[in-house]
Amino acid sequence: MGINAVFEALSHPVRRKILALLKNGPLSAGELAGHFDLTKPTLSVHFNKLREAELVAVERRGTSLIYHLNTSILEEALAGLLSLKDPET
Amino acid sequence: MGINAVFEALSHPVRRKILALLKNGPLSAGELAGHFDLTKPTLSVHFNKLREAELVAVERRGTSLIYHLNTSILEEALAGLLSLKDPET
DNA sequence: ACATTAATTAGAAATTCTTCTAATTAGAGT
DNA sequence: ACTCTAATTAGAAGAATTTCTAATTAATGT
Numbered sequence: 496m497g498i499n500a501v502f503e504a505l506s507h508p509v510r511r512k513i514l515a516l517l518k519n520g521p522l523s524a525g526e527l528a529g530h531f532d533l534t535k536p537t538l539s540v541h542f543n544k545l546r547e548a549e550l551v552a553v554e555r556r557g558t559s560l561i562y563h564l565n566t567s568i569l570e571e572a573l574a575g576l577l578s579l580k581d582p583e584t
Numbered sequence: 585m586g587i588n589a590v591f592e593a594l595s596h597p598v599r600r601k602i603l604a605l606l607k608n609g610p611l612s613a614g615e616l617a618g619h620f621d622l623t624k625p626t627l628s629v630h631f632n633k634l635r636e637a638e639l640v641a642v643e644r645r646g647t648s649l650i651y652h653l654n655t656s657i658l659e660e661a662l663a664g665l666l667s668l669k670d671p672e673t
Numbered sequence: 674a675c676a677t678t679a680a681t682t683a684g685a686a687a688t689t690c691t692t693c694t695a696a697t698t699a700g701a702g703t
Numbered sequence: 704a705c706t707c708t709a710a711t712t713a714g715a716a717g718a719a720t721t722t723c724t725a726a727t728t729a730a731t732g733t
Binding site: 596598622623625626629630644646647648 | 720721722723724725729730731
C-alpha cells in the first residue's frame with residue numbers, strides 16, 4: 496500500500512474521473528458506472544484500485560455500494576508532489 | 585501527450601525519485617543512474633517517459649546528457665490533483 | 674582514422690494492466 | 704423460498720510496463 500499505490504491509482508484517466516465525480520458527494524457504483532462507456536465489472540476493477548489506495552471508502556446501503564472520496568489521502572498525494580518541487584523538503 | 589502522460593510518468597517510484605534528485609539542480613544521466621540498482625538502459629527508459637511528459641528537459645554537454653526538472657509541468661499535476669478535491673474547480 | 678567515454682536504441686522475457694463475458698454474492702420485496 | 708436489482712469475483716485475451724543483454728550512436732581526444 497502506501498504512496499506507491501496512491502500514485503499508481505491516480506495514473507489512469509478513468510480513475511481520476513471517478514475521483515472528480517466523487518468530489519461533489521458520494522455516489523453508488525451504478526451511478527458512477529453511468530458516466531462511462533465501460534462495463535460494470537471493468538469499473539469494479541477501478542474501484543478496487545482506488546479502495547486499495549484508500550483514495551475512496553465504501554459503505555453499503557441496501558443493495559447499493561456507496562463510494563466516498565477520502566480527501567486526506569488526496570492531500571498525501573499533494574504533499575508528495577510538492578516535495579518533488581521544493582528543495583527544502 | 586498532456587496530463588495523462590504526466591500522471592502516468594508520476595506513477596513509478598523510480599521516476600518520482602529521479603524528479604526528487606533533480607529538484608536540487610540538473611544532473612547527468614550517469615549521475616542519476618548512480619543512485620539506483622538498475623542498468624543504464626533501464627534508466628534511459630524512465631528518462632524517456634519523463635521527457636515525453638515534459639517533466640524533464642535534456643541538454644547535451646559534451647558526451648553527457650544533462651537532465652533538468654521542469655517545474656511548470658509539476659505545477660500542472662498539482663493543479664490537476666487540487667481540482668479533484670475542490671468542488672469549485 | 675581509432676579508441677574511449679557516455680548514453681542511447683533494439684529486441685526479448687516476465688509481469689502487470691485493462692477490458693470483456695459469464696458466473697456468483699448480497700440484500701430487499703413478494 | 705423465489706425473484707429482482709446491484710454489484711462483485713473469476714477467468715481469459717490483448718496490450719502495455721519493466722527489466723535485462725547486446726548493439727548502436729554521438730562527442731572527445733590521440
